[in-house]
Amino acid sequence: MLTDGQPNVGKFDIRTHVKKAIEGKYPLYNLGFGYGVDYGFLEKMALENKGLARRIYPDSDSALQLQGFYDEVSNPMLMDVELHYPENEISGLTKNSFKHFYDGSEIVVAGRFADINQNSLTVDVKGEGANDVLSFTTQQDAEQTAKAFQEQEYIFGDYIERLWAYLTIEQLLEKRHVTREEKENLTAEVLDLSLKYKFVTPLTSMVVTKPEDYDNQAGIADKTTEGIDIFTLALLAPRYLHVDEHPHKTLNLCITKQTPVICFTVDGDPHFIISVPQKEDAICFNINEKPGDVLSLINDPVTGITVNGELIGDKRANSDANSQNTYFGKLGIANKYLNLKVTVTSEKITIQNGNEKTAFTWLDSVTLQQEGLTLIINKEKNLVLSMGDGASFVIVLHQVWKKHPLHQDFLGLYTLKSHKLSEQTHGLLGQFFHPIDFTILEIHPGSDPKKPDATMIIKNKELTVTR
Known part of the structure; x- marks a missing residue:
């Protein structure tokens, strides 16, 4: 069903009529268009009819x-898949029956051994194919499985137990979303598991604190968001530089313990956030340029440090948009006095020291220290870099689904210890590294009732901004 998700009659009536019409014969796929869509209503109706809901971003x-959604569900391999376990051997079993199994998808079932000393488990699997019924029995050995897991770097500690908790929470939330009965009990179960295993859910919140031994560093909270107003973090945005909401945009937050930490960032659809600690405020702006353009971010003639960034766009331009969303696909950091250059893309990191070149990928975990250079690669996450006595930089790798029809991997840049750069530093970011002054006047209602407009006076220029 394709819809704007805004019911023109009672929601309960619609759900009742849809369920009666389908009679459990077919799954219901709901596709909601726009940010104003009542997505919760669409998801609830889809779950009641063994289907899926997706949001289509305008x-x-x-x-x-x-097309991406069609590719996801167009090739069902099995129907009515069930995995049966001996009842007296398993407790806390997650969902073990599935209406459909699609090509390229996966089925994960988790549970607890009733006897902690048990070492083997028998599983009966049944499902209906296009022409016949699939049925087989398999037996798993717990010790062999644990040994195999040890060889996988991403499986560590209580990974399997946390996976069970994650699936259980996810399914309890779905059940809570659909049913009216037992809502309080389901809520209590979700809260207990969320707090025990430290998961952030719609029923819990996250508090980020700065460790005592990180007095000279900024913590970064980074989350890909859907329809969240970027001005909840950045309080000022020059209107003449276009800022829009986008599901692929990243919010960046500099976290401090007591006093503000100066942190200059560029991330997402080049989204610049400039800390102004003396005013306990920040300036936020975007730059509208084309894929392939190279932006001069930082240039300090005294320390010799330069930072440039090359833009990339989405895999395919949006014909409906006034301007194309762009991100950083390549970042170059150099120090001409040390004859050092580091080039970072979403695929590899290249270090050039004079005529010598060394290359790493994001699959590497590296700590490199040599004269004038400290570089740490945290596998598939970020890179921390400092050159000489200058500023430090953190480059964050943002990865998306490889088969995503539109988006692709991109980079974010965070500048720390910017006070170590000279007052002659310039560039899109560099020009703000030393104290700037501005005045905000005439705060008044804007076109968006939630975002008042104001007049900003900065560098003897008068700008209209959104507060």
Whole structure:
């Protein structure tokens, strides 16, 4: 069902009529268009009818998103898949029956051994194919499985137990979303598991604190968001530089313990956040340039440090948008006095020291220290870099689904210890590294009732901004 998700009659009536019409014969796929869509209502109706709900974003290519969803569900391999375990051997079993199994998808079932000393488990698997019924029995050995897990770097500690908790929470939330009965009990179960295993859910919140031994560093909270107003973090945005909401945009937050930490960032659809600690405020702006353009971010003639960034766009331009969303696909950091250059893309990191070149990928975990250079690569996450006695930089790798029809991997840049750069530093970021002054006047209602407009006076220029 394709809809704007805004019911024109009672929601309960619609759900009742849809369920009666389908009679459990077919799954219901709900595709909601726009940010005003009542997505919770669509998801609830889809779950009641063994289907899926997806949001179609208006500022991305709708045709590509529809094609991506079609590719996801167009090739069902099995129906009515069930995994049966001996009842007296398993407790806390997650969902073990599935209406459909699609090509390229996966089925994960988790549970607890009733006897902690048990070492083997028998599983009966049944499902219906296009022409016949699939049925087989398999037996798993717990010790062999644990040994195999040890060889996988991403499986560590209580990974399997946390996976069970994650699946249980996810399914309890779905059940809570659909049912009216037992809502309080389901809520209590979700809260207990969320707090025990430290998961952030719609029923819990996250508090980030700065460790005592991180007095000279800024913590970064980084989350890909959907429809969240970027001005909840950045309080000022020059209107003449276009800022829009986008599902692929990243919010960046500099976290401090007591006093502000100066942190200059560029991330997402080049989204600049400039800390102004003396005013306990920040300036936020975007730059509208084309994919392939190279932006001069930092240039300090005294320390010799320069930082440039090359833009990339989405895999396919959105014909409905006034301007294309762009991100940083390549960042170059150099120090001409040390004859050092580090080039970072979403695929590899290259270090050039004079005529010598060394290359790493994001699959490497590296700590490198040599004269004038400290570089740490945290596998598939970020890179920490400092050159000489200058500023330090953190480059964050943002990865998306490889088969995503529109978006691709991109980079974010965070500058720390910017006070170590000279007052002659310039560039899109560099020009703000030393104290700037501005005045905010005439705060008044803007076109968006939630975001008042104001007049900013900065560097003897008068700008209209959104507060």
